[in-house]
Amino acid sequence: MNTTSSKHLPSTTVPIIQIDAFADALFEGNPAAVMPLPHWPADELLQRIAAEKNLSETAFVVAALPEGVEAPEPGCPAYHLRWFTPAIEVDLCGHATLAAASYLLDSVHPDATRVQLWTRSGWLHVDRAGEGGPHGGFTMDLPAVPLAVTDIDPVVTAALGASATEAYAGMDLVYVLEDAATVRELAPDLAVLAGLDTRGVVVTAGGRGSEFDFVCRWFGSRAGVSEDPVTGSAFAQIAPLWAQRSGKAELVGRQLSARGGTVRCRVVDGARVELTGNCIRFSEGVAAVPGLT
Template sequence: MRLRLIQIDAFADRVFRGNPAAVMPLPSWLPDPVLQDIAEENNLSETAFYVADLPSDAGPPPKAEPPPDAEPPSADTPAYHLRWFTPAVEVDLCGHATLATAGQLFEDVHPEAGRILFWTRSGWLPVSRTDRDGELELDFPAGDLRPVPESDEVSAAAVTALGIDPEFRFQDTDLVYVLRDAAAVRAVVPDFTALARLPVRGAVVTAPSDTDGVDFVSRWFGAGAGAFEDPVTGSAHSQIAPYWAKRLGRPRLTARQLSARGGTLGCEVDGDRVRLRGTWRRYLDGTATIPEPIR
């Protein structure tokens, strides 16, 4: 069996920046172990697989309109079933691979569409074009950070593994630590072996920015999910953007993830949703050969 494989750098203003994701359109779902093998072979933080057929439990698509400055949606908005796999596990939410998938679909399949819908393990996720060339906007569920006491054993172990002295400790999908400044975020050198033993997807360190035009910075470490340090993590920003919006007193912010590749995201908090904006660059178009019979 031969399958298309497209590699796209998401939240990137040029190739070799942002977060690379593999995008693989499928005629129908392959067995989960095969999807996991493909993701492991691709060896990127996420591989996105999608099919055109929606599951019976998808429910009605959201009625919300895209933002005012986005292109208007077509009368029949395209919809797909989307799943994401790291080299180790399937995940419930992924920002950069959703951005990459939408970019591939807008460019290759739906050049006239202004909006695409994805049914996922996190429900319906709309993606819209904006008025900026090449920029897309993801509509994600907002996180709900809960304070974590210093006595919490898992959190304390993560603090030790990260070698940090956080000002505040939170948890949602990931552990989240607010540090005193951007320099402290840059200085983190994690013990990935220790992090991988913890029963959490990942850990975020974040702080106010020290760069003009950027409001807050972060890094994300996901050894438990097989990702180690992720270059740019959309799902982490859906967790931390509401915190920074409240702390800084405005809903629309610019974030920078301080990985080696780096990436910039626009964040807008709107009730229980977070809209994440970013650009993408296509890097590779190829074909994957999958042995048959498919097990």
């Protein structure tokens, strides 16, 4: 579909909701767009919508599951969920999952306590964690992403402007830095990071001397996101690392972006990671989508 032809296609009006995930107040955490659709259009249209929204992620949900896919819990609401940055479709996204689930549980299934989501990473589920506030919100279950030890690349070190003590390869490149202050003060060369053969770069350090067990930041220029405010999929990689080091299954992490966000983590048998956070709805409207009939 090109721009010229889209002018002549009939439009269908669908809801679009913007939600701050992992936020204890408005304008914190990570904003995601959530768009429930009657069915799946062409991938090109989904990518164009995500580029138009220009948030780090747009979450699209459809009630119909793919042929042959059955929900693990009959009777529990189940949806097909996909995530798009302004540039690509991704395999796993935490904050947009939390945002989509908060919309479904609050606005579509107010009597339900759980929603099931079929994704590129298999079945995920999100539960109500309480009545909101700093100890409420929603808890989502993600697969723990394994990390493999890798060499510290001098190109990455120069681009970050800080030395790492360790490096790992997972869904992203993960660099462990000396302390939280170093993570907070980084001003990396995003153009160099965008040229790396990886989805993104996570920098992390222990939270010694603070209320947090660990801190992090995430840079994903290659995925169309210079710096993500709060990255659930990054926590799925680094929470098991910090849990192993601390001997604690439950930890609190903080992403030190300009907006900032707190994520309560629970590592389950080293294979799953439960992430809990609040969601604050910023806006709700409609979008006239061409070609969606």
